[in-house]
Amino acid sequence: MTMVHLPQPYLLYLADVSDPRYAKTAQGLRDWVPERCVGEWSLPGNDLRLGLPTLAPAAARERGARSLVIGVAPVGGRIEPAWVPGLVEALEAGLDLISGMHTPLSGVPELAAVAERRGRRLIDVRVPPPDLPVASGKPRSGKRLLTVGTDCALGKKYTALALTMAFRQRGIDVDFRATGQTGILIAGAGLPIDAVKADFIAGAAEVLTPAADPDHWDIIEGQGSLVHPGYAAVSLGLLQGAQPDVLVLCHAHDRHHVSGYGPDFPLPPIESVLDLHLAHARLRRPAVRFGGISLNTAGLPESEADRLMDKLERDHGLPCADPLRGGKRFERLVSACLGA
Amino acid sequence: MTMVHLPQPYLLYLADVSDPRYAKTAQGLRDWVPERCVGEWSLPGNDLRLGLPTLAPAAARERGARSLVIGVAPVGGRIEPAWVPGLVEALEAGLDLISGMHTPLSGVPELAAVAERRGRRLIDVRVPPPDLPVASGKPRSGKRLLTVGTDCALGKKYTALALTMAFRQRGIDVDFRATGQTGILIAGAGLPIDAVKADFIAGAAEVLTPAADPDHWDIIEGQGSLVHPGYAAVSLGLLQGAQPDVLVLCHAHDRHHVSGYGPDFPLPPIESVLDLHLAHARLRRPAVRFGGISLNTAGLPESEADRLMDKLERDHGLPCADPLRGGKRFERLVSACLGA
Numbered sequence: 001m002t003m004v005h006l007p008q009p010y011l012l013y014l015a016d017v018s019d020p021r022y023a024k025t026a027q028g029l030r031d032w033v034p035e036r037c038v039g040e041w042s043l044p045g046n047d048l049r050l051g052l053p054t055l056a057p058a059a060a061r062e063r064g065a066r067s068l069v070i071g072v073a074p075v076g077g078r079i080e081p082a083w084v085p086g087l088v089e090a091l092e093a094g095l096d097l098i099s100g101m102h103t104p105l106s107g108v109p110e111l112a113a114v115a116e117r118r119g120r121r122l123i124d125v126r127v128p129p130p131d132l133p134v135a136s137g138k139p140r141s142g143k144r145l146l147t148v149g150t151d152c153a154l155g156k157k158y159t160a161l162a163l164t165m166a167f168r169q170r171g172i173d174v175d176f177r178a179t180g181q182t183g184i185l186i187a188g189a190g191l192p193i194d195a196v197k198a199d200f201i202a203g204a205a206e207v208l209t210p211a212a213d214p215d216h217w218d219i220i221e222g223q224g225s226l227v228h229p230g231y232a233a234v235s236l237g238l239l240q241g242a243q244p245d246v247l248v249l250c251h252a253h254d255r256h257h258v259s260g261y262g263p264d265f266p267l268p269p270i271e272s273v274l275d276l277h278l279a280h281a282r283l284r285r286p287a288v289r290f291g292g293i294s295l296n297t298a299g300l301p302e303s304e305a306d307r308l309m310d311k312l313e314r315d316h317g318l319p320c321a322d323p324l325r326g327g328k329r330f331e332r333l334v335s336a337c338l339g340a
Numbered sequence: 341m342t343m344v345h346l347p348q349p350y351l352l353y354l355a356d357v358s359d360p361r362y363a364k365t366a367q368g369l370r371d372w373v374p375e376r377c378v379g380e381w382s383l384p385g386n387d388l389r390l391g392l393p394t395l396a397p398a399a400a401r402e403r404g405a406r407s408l409v410i411g412v413a414p415v416g417g418r419i420e421p422a423w424v425p426g427l428v429e430a431l432e433a434g435l436d437l438i439s440g441m442h443t444p445l446s447g448v449p450e451l452a453a454v455a456e457r458r459g460r461r462l463i464d465v466r467v468p469p470p471d472l473p474v475a476s477g478k479p480r481s482g483k484r485l486l487t488v489g490t491d492c493a494l495g496k497k498y499t500a501l502a503l504t505m506a507f508r509q510r511g512i513d514v515d516f517r518a519t520g521q522t523g524i525l526i527a528g529a530g531l532p533i534d535a536v537k538a539d540f541i542a543g544a545a546e547v548l549t550p551a552a553d554p555d556h557w558d559i560i561e562g563q564g565s566l567v568h569p570g571y572a573a574v575s576l577g578l579l580q581g582a583q584p585d586v587l588v589l590c591h592a593h594d595r596h597h598v599s600g601y602g603p604d605f606p607l608p609p610i611e612s613v614l615d616l617h618l619a620h621a622r623l624r625r626p627a628v629r630f631g632g633i634s635l636n637t638a639g640l641p642e643s644e645a646d647r648l649m650d651k652l653e654r655d656h657g658l659p660c661a662d663p664l665r666g667g668k669r670f671e672r673l674v675s676a677c678l679g680a
Contacts, residue, residue, distance in 0.1 A: 137569025137601055194539045198574040201538050227623055229477025232580050234538040237573030261477055268623065276619055283567055283608065 002129055003208055006188045007066035007096050007121070009035075011055060014042040015083040017072035025100060025182055026050055026071025032161060032186045038065040043086060057086075057093035067096040067123070069185060077102035088114050096121040100181035125181045128196045128204060135202035135241045137284065142212030145291065145337055146244035147222040148277055150267050151259050152231060154252040155323070156222040157183050159294040162323035163248070164219045166334045174217040177208050179238065183221045193223055194234050201234065205241025220244070226276055227268050229261060236280060243284045246337050247277055249318075252296035253308050270316065291337030292319035342469055343548055346528045347406035347436050347461070349375075351395060354382040355423040357412035365440060365522055366390055366411025372501060372526045378405040383426060397426075397433035407436040407463070409525060417442035428454050436461040440521035465521045468536045468544060475542035475581045477624065482552030485631065485677055486584035487562040488617055490607050491599050492571060494592040495663070496562040497523050499634040502663035503588070504559045506674045514557040517548050519578065523561045533563055534574050541574065545581025560584070566616055567608050569601060576620060583624045586677050587617055592636035593648050610656065631677030632659035 012026040020027070029037055030050050039055035042048060057068060068090040070079070079087075079101050087097055087105075091114045099105050105122035106112045115122050145163065147156040160176060160183075167174040176183070178190030196204045209218045220242050224231030251270065258265035267273075274290060281288040293312050297305035305322060309329065312320040319336045321329035352366040360367070369377050370390050379395035382388060397408060408430040410419070419427075419441050427437055427445075431454045439445050445462035446452045455462050485503065487496040500516060500523075507514040516523070518530030536544045549558045560582050564571025591610065598605035607613075614630060621628040633652050637645035642665075649660040649669065659676045661669035 135570040137598070137605060194537070196538050197534070198536050198538060198541050198577065199534045199571060201573040202570055229580060229624065230475040230542055231539060232620070233541040233573040233577030236576045237538065240569060240572050258477070265477060272619070279612070279616055279619070280572070284569065 003189055003191045004123070004125060004129060004184060006098055006123060006125070006185065008188050009038045009065055010067055010069045010098070011038055011057060011060035011065040011090070011095060012040045012050065012052065012071040013068050013083075013086065013090070014040060014046060014048050014050070014072055015070070015080070015086060016043045016046050017074060018046050018048045020048060022074045023048060023050070023072045025069070025073055025185065028182050029069065029071065029185055036188065038063045040071075041086070043082065057090040057095055061093045061095060065095060067098050069098045070101060073100065079103045079105070079108055084108060084110055087111055091115055091118050091120045094118070094120070096123060098123045098125060098185065100125045100185070102126070125184045126192050126195055128192055132196060132200040132207060133203040134199060135206050139243065139285070140211035141214050142216045142218065143246075144209055144218045144220060144242055144244045145246040145248065146220045146239065146242045147248050147250055147294070148235065148239070149222055149225045149250040150227065150270065150273050151225050151252070151255055152228060153259055154255055155250045155294055155296040159248060159250050159323050160219050160221045161186065162330070163334065163337065166330070167217055167219065167338070170334070172217055172338070173213065173215060174219060177218045177220040179208065179221045179223050193238055194231070198233065201237025202241035205238045209242055222250070226280070227273055228258060229265060239277065239280055240284060244281060244288055245285060246289060246291040247281065248291050248294055248333075248337065249274060249277070250294045250296070252298075253300060253305070270312070274316065290318055292321065292333040294333070295320055295322050297322045297325065343529050343531045344463070344465060344469060344524060346438055346463060346465070346525065348528050349378045349405055350407055350409045350438070351378055351397060351400035351405040351430070351435060352380045352390065352392065352411040353408050353423075353426065353430070354380060354386060354388050354390070354412055355410070355420070355426060356383045356386050357414060358386050358388045360388060362414045363388060363390070363412045365409070365413055365525060368522050369409065369411065369525055376528065378403045380411075381408075381426070383422065397430040397435055401433045401435060405435060407438050409438045410441060413440065419443045419445070419448055424448060424450055427451055431455055431458050431460045434458075434460070436463060438463045438465060438525065440465045440525070442466070465524045466532050466535055468532055472536060472540040472547060473543040474539060475546050479583065479625070480551035481554050482556045482558065483586075484549055484558045484560060484582055484584045485586040485588065486560045486579065486582045487588050487590055487634070488575065488579070489562055489565045489590040490567065490610065490613050491565050491592070491595050492568060493599055494595055495590045495634055495636045499588060499590050499663050500559050500561045501526070502670070503674065503677065506670070507557055507559065507678070510674070512557055512678070513553065513555060514559060517558045517560040519548070519561045519563050533578055534571070538573065541577025542581035545578045549582055562590070566620070567613055568598060569605060579617065579620055580624060584621060584628055585625060586629060586631040587621065588631050588634055588673075588677065589614060589617070590634045590636070592638075593640060593645070610652070614656065630658055632661065632673040634673070635660055635662050637662045637665065
């Protein structure tokens with residue numbers, strides 16, 4: 001009954017992947033936790049660079065690296081045969097391996113053998129820990145904020161990370177609680193909630209956000225959406241187990257239909273999404289409230305972004321900001337989350 | 341992408357379990373599908389009898405049995421060493437083995453070896469099929485009824501089975517769709533929805549209730565409760581994927597708190613439970629409606645049961661019946677579900 005913990009700092013492995021679109025994991029780590037990334041490493045002939053020191057495993061180990069992270073994810077999510085010699089080199093150099101691929105690391109016989117011989121760990125961040133409990137539903141001390149969304153892939157992780165940094169800048173004792181693989185790599189710990197068996201989703205969320213000091217905040221990365229045709233169950237289990245004090249609704253200005261589902265799947269009105277979240281969340285924590293709305297305004301000129309955020313503020317009586325734009329709007333959202 | 345299918349008819353194995361309270365699986369099969377139970381079989385010295393012919397595996401095979409079902413579940417849910425010789429005898433006699441235990445059958449080396457040698461199947465009904473899809477959310481033809489509940493363990497399976505029989509008696513083309521292990525054994529097919537990984541729960545419900553003739557009904561066994569502290573995610577995934585046309589709310593007259601969670605977990609008012617289900621279900625099927633309320637009135641004198649059901653009918657404007665009591669009330673509930 002514990003979450004996944006990762007050995008840090010990392011060496012980021014780009015292998016033979018030269019298209020930056022498939023290196024989002026490595027880029028996310030470079031952007032969010034550069035201090036935990038000792039360097040990057042590609043196979044010969046791969047020109048992709050992220051701007052970190054280029055280090056082979058032995059050199060990275062000397063500079064303190066404890067693990068090599070597979071920082072790329074081409075379509076299919078497999079560990080390619082061409083990557084294996086480099087992974088073996090990392091194990092031989094004394095690094096553990098961390099992967100978010102669909103193929104488990106231990107499913108590659110050569111890696112399993114070398115890891116066994118060298119006493120190194122093979123860590124698949126998609127694999128939840130065993131023996132997760134059914135949720136107790138009991139209240140616990142500490143404060144919790146959960147980012148939720150009108151859909152998938154519109155800023156729940158980004159918003160949670162930005163709020164965590166903003167809370168920390170205000171001197172608040174805060175932890176980012178990761179629920180997806182990129183988030184787990186950034187945080188160095190977490191629980192891949194979408195891979196947990198149905199009966200234990202809320203229990204996993206309880207394990208992820210344990211009792212804490214009364215003034216401590218957990219900021220929890222949301223998953224899916226309560227109104228999503230495929231992933232609503234994940235979102236509800238997380239909402240039930242997290243028992244948030246504060247919710248932040250994430251939305252994107254140009255998202256009108258469920259992503260990947262097409263025009264027959266319009267998103268419900270924001271007001272009903274807010275209401276549905278509160279109806280569930282109040283069962284566990286009657287005083288729960290929305291701190292505000294995080295609007296992804298990517299691609300909009302500032303004046304238009306402001307106009308849309310002003311309208312959402314008026315329509316729903318909640319502060320609205322785009323964390324990527326920051327500024328006073330975002331500080332107002334942060335203050336509202338804190339109840340200040 | 342298929343559900344679990346079981347070889348029938350069954351031989352029910354009681355092993356060394358003499359306490360009838362731990363033989364509920366076998367009793368459920370005897371009560372609901374006696375025509376699919378060739379006989380029962382106990383170890384020497386066990387006096388428990390269910391009233392079926394007592395047959396050793398070879399004799400049961402001769403009478404047409406295709407599988408032996410472990411019909412008992414003592415606390416812990418393990419396959420006991422004392423049961424193994426009998427299980428081996430069944431495999432040698434040409435029967436497949438079916439288990440709802442926590443221990444997988446293939447985890448017992450002797451069973452794995454004999455099954456391999458004899459070409460027999462070891463079927464764990466708690467294990468969902470591999471390669472379940474993420475839900476498509478697309479509407480599909482045919483009609484669907486889902487039983488839902490204010491809590492766990494108050495009659496969702498029983499209600500679904502009783503409605504299936506009543507529909508069939510009215511000449512309607514209907515299938516009972518099982519989502520838990522006892523239901524799967526009764527139906528001979530199904531999907532253990534509570535063991536499916538979070539991302540695939542709604543997809544599993546789609547696989548379980550495929551497109552059908554426009555006049556065909558699936559009656560789907562509900563799981564958990566949308567307002568349960570631990571199991572709400574299971575319920576929501578099932579609700580999303582099943583896309584029911586009709587819901588039936590199951591409740592028990594003496595259930596005021598979440599079962600096993602105690603007085604700090606009062607059940608929400610029935611009106612709000614109805615509303616919450618409709619808010620979710622309408623996202624996938626706008627015309628969804630409640631057909632009625634199934635009230636478990638076990639232990640009450642008839643006059644008191646009637647008084648409570650009358651009150652629920654008045655309060656919520658829905659027919660209310662106890663399927664175990666049957667009668668005109670229940671027929672009215674059936675008619676309301678059919679929209680007749």
